[in-house]
Amino acid sequence: xxxxxxxxxxxxxxxxxxxxxxxxxxxxxxxxxxxxxxxxxxxxxxxxxxxxxxxxxxxxxxxxxxxxxxxxxxxxxxxxxxxxxxxxxxxxxxxxxxxxxxxxxxxxxxxxxxxxxxxxxxxxxxxxxxxxxxxxxxxxxxxxxxxxxxxxxxxxxxxxxxxxxxxxxxxxxxxxxxxxxxxxxxxxxxxxxxxxxxxxxxxxxxxxxxxxxxxxxxxxx
Amino acid sequence: xxxxxxxxxxxxxxxxxxxxxxxxxxxxxxxxxxxxxxxxxxxxxxxxxxxxxxxxxxxxxxxxxxxxxxxxxxxxxxxxxxxxxxxxxxxxxxxxxxxxxxxxxxxxxxxxxxxxxxxxxxxxxxxxxxxxxxxxxxxxxxxxxxxxxxxxxxxxxxxxxxxxxxxxxxxxxxxxxxxxxxxxxxxxxxxxxxxxxxxxxxxxxxxxxxxxxx
Numbered sequence: 380x381x382x383x384x385x386x387x388x389x390x391x392x393x394x395x396x397x398x399x400x401x402x403x404x405x406x407x408x409x410x411x412x413x414x415x416x417x418x419x420x421x422x423x424x425x426x427x428x429x430x431x432x433x434x435x436x437x438x439x440x441x442x443x444x445x446x447x448x449x450x451x452x453x454x455x456x457x458x459x460x461x462x463x464x465x466x467x468x469x470x471x472x473x474x475x476x477x478x479x480x481x482x483x484x485x486x487x488x489x490x491x492x493x494x495x496x497x498x499x500x501x502x503x504x505x506x507x508x509x510x511x512x513x514x515x516x517x518x519x520x521x522x523x524x525x526x527x528x529x530x531x532x533x534x535x536x537x538x539x540x541x542x543x544x545x546x547x548x549x550x551x552x553x554x555x556x557x558x559x560x561x562x563x564x565x566x567x568x569x570x571x572x573x574x575x576x577x578x579x580x581x582x583x584x585x586x587x588x589x590x591x592x593x594x595x596x597x598x599x600x
Numbered sequence: 601x602x603x604x605x606x607x608x609x610x611x612x613x614x615x616x617x618x619x620x621x622x623x624x625x626x627x628x629x630x631x632x633x634x635x636x637x638x639x640x641x642x643x644x645x646x647x648x649x650x651x652x653x654x655x656x657x658x659x660x661x662x663x664x665x666x667x668x669x670x671x672x673x674x675x676x677x678x679x680x681x682x683x684x685x686x687x688x689x690x691x692x693x694x695x696x697x698x699x700x701x702x703x704x705x706x707x708x709x710x711x712x713x714x715x716x717x718x719x720x721x722x723x724x725x726x727x728x729x730x731x732x733x734x735x736x737x738x739x740x741x742x743x744x745x746x747x748x749x750x751x752x753x754x755x756x757x758x759x760x761x762x763x764x765x766x767x768x769x770x771x772x773x774x775x776x777x778x779x780x781x782x783x784x785x786x787x788x789x790x791x792x793x794x795x796x797x798x799x800x801x802x803x804x805x806x807x808x809x810x811x812x813x814x
Contacts, residue, residue: 381700381703382700382701382703385697385700385701386701389689389697392689392693393686393688393689396688396689397688455682456682456683456684456685456686457680457681457682457683457684458682458684458686460650460678460680460682460684461678461684461698461701462701463650463673464648464649464650464673464676464678465673465701465702466670466671466673466674466702466703467670467701468670599650600650600651600652
């Protein structure tokens with residue numbers, strides 16, 4: 380447990396000192412969403428109807444953007460070999476790196492989301508549910524992404540491959556994330572969708588570290 | 601006691617070596633030699649548990665080492681081709697992280713002492729990105745001093761090191777062996793390891809029979 384905290388702290392301090400990486404993710408998120416009012420036009424009805432979907436899709440894409448570097452830098456400089464050789468099981472190492480990834484790229488998205496919801500003229504009833512859905516959904520995105528990030532190690536043009544591998548797996552999270560917000564805006568019950576998102580989170584939490592560690596072992600051979 | 605029995609390594613459908621045996625006792629040293637591509641690095645990675653042997657087994661104190669890879673990893677330090685020095689962390693932070701991940705002593709005194717072994721104490725506050733290749737290697741070597749482990753697997757540790765640093769490594773290895781530690785290293789350069797067993801890996805390549813016949 381102490382070593383787990385050590386690893387998370389190290390990844391966080393790496394991310395903060397490299398600053399740009401996690402900042403870029405948020406900036407991409409904001410810009411991607413801001414494009415929509417320009418493209419779709421400012422009519423209130425249209426924008427507010429697609430608001431939840433746009434914010435979620437932008438969140439998926441910006442998470443993707445930061446995934447490629449999740450293991451790549453450690454792989455390139457040999458740190459990954461040494462992490463695999465520490466007494467910490469590789470599964471726990473994956474979990475620690477995913478935790479740090481979520482804190483540096485998932486949390487900022489959640490903070491930025493309500494501001495963008497205002498910009499998209501989303502109905503205020505949806506704000507809280509949007510934040511709740513993102514809180515439950517983005518950890519799954521980081522966890523699923525870790526599997527893809529581990530599998531692409533050592534391949535050329537890994538970034539493109541990563542989106543092909545990971546984006547289809549994001550679809551369930553997207554569906555229930557958007558539907559929770561839409562239900563809340565429409566005045567319907569949204570608890571079921573949030574529970575399903577929570578279920579995805581627990582499911583990926585149980586499976587992704589093992590799959591990710593398997594991918595890393597493959598890459599290190 | 602660290603032993604390998606009938607080890608076979610296959611890389612990309614090419615047989616690198618087969619039927620390889622070795623044994624190093626406490627305080628012993630094994631020096632791996634052989635031309636490029638003979639499998640020195642592969643053998644070291646195999647010993648570390650990073651690479652699974654196609655056949656054969658590794659024994660650590662008569663127990664199968666690869667049965668519990670995490671436990672085996674606790675007994676060893678591996679120094680590969682990359683130095684695992686993060687450019688944005690200072691030398692002290694780099695070494696402290698690796699010591700901490702091993703559950704070692706992370707006090708500043710211990711880390712500085714480890715750096716001092718390779719004459720890198722004055723670099724403690726320098727960020728990794730300003731280090732030369734040789735300095736990075738010394739920091740990487742200080743890492744294995746900071747959190748002790750009985751088995752050292754060093755893959756061409758003298759790369760990028762100057763003569764003075766090689767002498768420091770030499771004495772660090774001697775001290776490690778005096779304490780009962782085991783060292784396995786591969787090398788092209790000349791490093792004086794006293795009373796070491798030398799293993800020429802090319803002897804175990806496929807086709808050694810034909811070579812012998814000719």
